[in-house]
Amino acid sequence: MQKIPIFDLKPEIELLWGELTETIHDVLRSGRFILGPNAESFEQEAARYLGVRHAIGVNSGTDALIIGLQALGVGPGDEVITTPFTFFATAEAIERVGATPVFVDIEPDSLQLDPRQIEMKISSRTKAILPVHLYGRPAEMDPILSLARTYDLKVIEDAAQAFGSEYQGKKAGALGDVGCYSFFPSKNLGAFGDGGMIVTNDDDIAEYCRFLRQHGSRKKYFNEAVGYNSRLDELQAAVLRVKLRHIEEWNQGRIGVAETYRKLLRGQSGVVCLDEKNTGDHRHVYHQFTVRILQGRRDEVQERMRRAGIETMIYYPIPLHLLPMYQELGYELPQAEAAAREVLSLPIWPQMTEQVQLRVVQGLRVALDSM
Numbered sequence: 001m002q003k004i005p006i007f008d009l010k011p012e013i014e015l016l017w018g019e020l021t022e023t024i025h026d027v028l029r030s031g032r033f034i035l036g037p038n039a040e041s042f043e044q045e046a047a048r049y050l051g052v053r054h055a056i057g058v059n060s061g062t063d064a065l066i067i068g069l070q071a072l073g074v075g076p077g078d079e080v081i082t083t084p085f086t087f088f089a090t091a092e093a094i095e096r097v098g099a100t101p102v103f104v105d106i107e108p109d110s111l112q113l114d115p116r117q118i119e120m121k122i123s124s125r126t127k128a129i130l131p132v133h134l135y136g137r138p139a140e141m142d143p144i145l146s147l148a149r150t151y152d153l154k155v156i157e158d159a160a161q162a163f164g165s166e167y168q169g170k171k172a173g174a175l176g177d178v179g180c181y182s183f184f185p186s187k188n189l190g191a192f193g194d195g196g197m198i199v200t201n202d203d204d205i206a207e208y209c210r211f212l213r214q215h216g217s218r219k220k221y222f223n224e225a226v227g228y229n230s231r232l233d234e235l236q237a238a239v240l241r242v243k244l245r246h247i248e249e250w251n252q253g254r255i256g257v258a259e260t261y262r263k264l265l266r267g268q269s270g271v272v273c274l275d276e277k278n279t280g281d282h283r284h285v286y287h288q289f290t291v292r293i294l295q296g297r298r299d300e301v302q303e304r305m306r307r308a309g310i311e312t313m314i315y316y317p318i319p320l321h322l323l324p325m326y327q328e329l330g331y332e333l334p335q336a337e338a339a340a341r342e343v344l345s346l347p348i349w350p351q352m353t354e355q356v357q358l359r360v361v362q363g364l365r366v367a368l369d370s371m
């Protein structure tokens with residue numbers, strides 16, 4: 001029996017093989033590899049797609065967060081409110097600019113930052129709120145933006161998993177002061193290496209991000225500040241330009257796969273699908289399709305599925321506040337802790353067939369029923 005991976009890039013690469021190899025050859029022939037015409041065009045095309053004034057290509061999603069935070073003036077002594085239920089890069093970027101992450105618990109149904117718990121964590125040092133659009137599902141942005149206005153805070157969105165996701169008809173990442181994307185190969189829009197992007201509607205912030213990514217210089221060799229070497233290279237930009245033309249169709253494919261999973265899992269005891277009361281405010285683009293496995297059976301279910309040839313993942317097994325470096329702060333965030341014990345992400349990719357999904361669900365059923 002063929003193994004089922006957590007995601008499969010082969011179908012999209014095969015589909016675009018001709019276009020991709022052609023554009024890669026064009027870059028090789030051009031002899032320009034950093035900040036050339038592809039990077040520039042990709043920035044414009046992505047900005048148009050996302051509905052923002054500026055897009056700035058950088059080395060990675062992590063760098064997008066670091067440079068974005070710095071461009072917003074976040075630095076030593078500042079606090080940034082964020083979720084503990086995310087990839088470490090979210091908190092790492094806050095630390096990297098010298099600020100302190102302040103963790104707020106998540107909502108149990110969506111696993112997104114809980115806006116009702118933010119206000120009590122706002123202090124005189126709070127500078128920004130950093131929601132993460134986890135799994136491709138937009139965070140609850142309305143109350144977050146409204147708190148930011150009330151307390152004069154910046155909003156920087158971690159949209160690394162949410163390219164094309166929407167909240168009230170606007171693209172996730174385009175709602176706050178700055179939005180950050182990752183083009184790590186496994187993301188919804190993935191390059192063939194590392195890549196990332198910052199978006200903003202603010203001309204000054206955009207200009208400052210461009211300045212920072214290029215060693216703190218506006219003019220070559222006239223460096224004015226300590227910046228970064230963080231640029232999206234021509235090969236990645238060329239690949240991303242080809243893929244960007246298909247992102248709508250692929251995200252739609254993911255949404256279809258998720259609907260099928262929900263249908264197949266309906267009534268199955270011991271499993272809870274997330275976000276069952278979606279209000280229509282959210283266009284979830286399912287970077288992951290994640291369920292909760294109840295009664296402490298998650299790890300055993302994962303192991304049984306693995307033995308049946310079905311790969312699943314746990315995003316994330318340790319909420320950030322329980323990492324050794326934060327443990328002594330004594331955070332208790334019960335929703336994030338419960339989620340870390342129960343979540344299981346099932347295989348998903350845009351071209352996944354119902355037949356393969358049936359095997360995944362069958363594997364999950366057998367694992368649960370035999371316990």
Ligand SMILES: *Cc1c(COP(=O)(O)O)cnc(C)c1O
Nearest residue numbers: 060061062087089160182183184
């Ligand atoms: C992938 C990811 C990042 C980091 O992106 P890189 O491109 O790998 O640096 C940051 N935040 C979240 C939520 C991510 O999933």
